[in-house]
Amino acid sequence: MYLISDYQETEQAFEEFRQAVVRQGRLHPDTHVGWPGGHVIKNVYWFQNANVWCLPLRSPPKKPNECRHWICFGISNPAEVSQHSITLEINPPHSGQGKGPSGAFLKDDRGQLYIAHSGKVGGSKKGMTRAAFIEFCSVSKKQFINERGQDMFIFGPFCSNNWIDDLSVFIHEVAAFKEKFKKSL
Secondary structure, X not given: OEEOOOHHHHHHHHHHHHHHHHHHOEEEEEEEEEEOOEEEEEEEEEEOOOOEXXXXXXXXXXXXXXXXXXXXXXXOOOOOXXXXXXXXXXXXXXXXXXXXXXXXXXXXXXXXXXXXEOOOOOOOOOOOOHHHHHHHXXXXXXXXXXXXXXXXXXXXXXXXXOHHHHHHHHHHHHHHHHHHHHHHO
């Protein structure tokens, strides 16, 4: 398995990921997705059995020149709630390895595509470190080492019908970690 770092290959991987989301998720148009300091109204895709939604964009909406994909996930049902907070972002760079993005696209020797996350889920919040999340999380990391020498959480291949199931367990673990952290403040 290797990291996709070429711009064309990364764009192809993103498009295949986006198509898997569109094909397998249920469209909820004009959904309000917010984060501290901003929000967008975009189409999201709900995965009923996994209890997660996904918003896959080529770039962050408020930073279109930023060279990373913006793939957001949340756990609130778009049919039941009008405002949605982002639980997890996976942000593979458009090319190269990137220093800040928490995500990556990977390809195996059969040409199947995967999405990966570093485990850094707290942003800049004090105490919400990658190490704290790794200790908390029950999802096992796969054997792929990123440019920082860290194992990553790998999900896919997204040509299969069950990639979202594994990823949803991770997303719900992130939600539980953030909730636990909030309660300890």
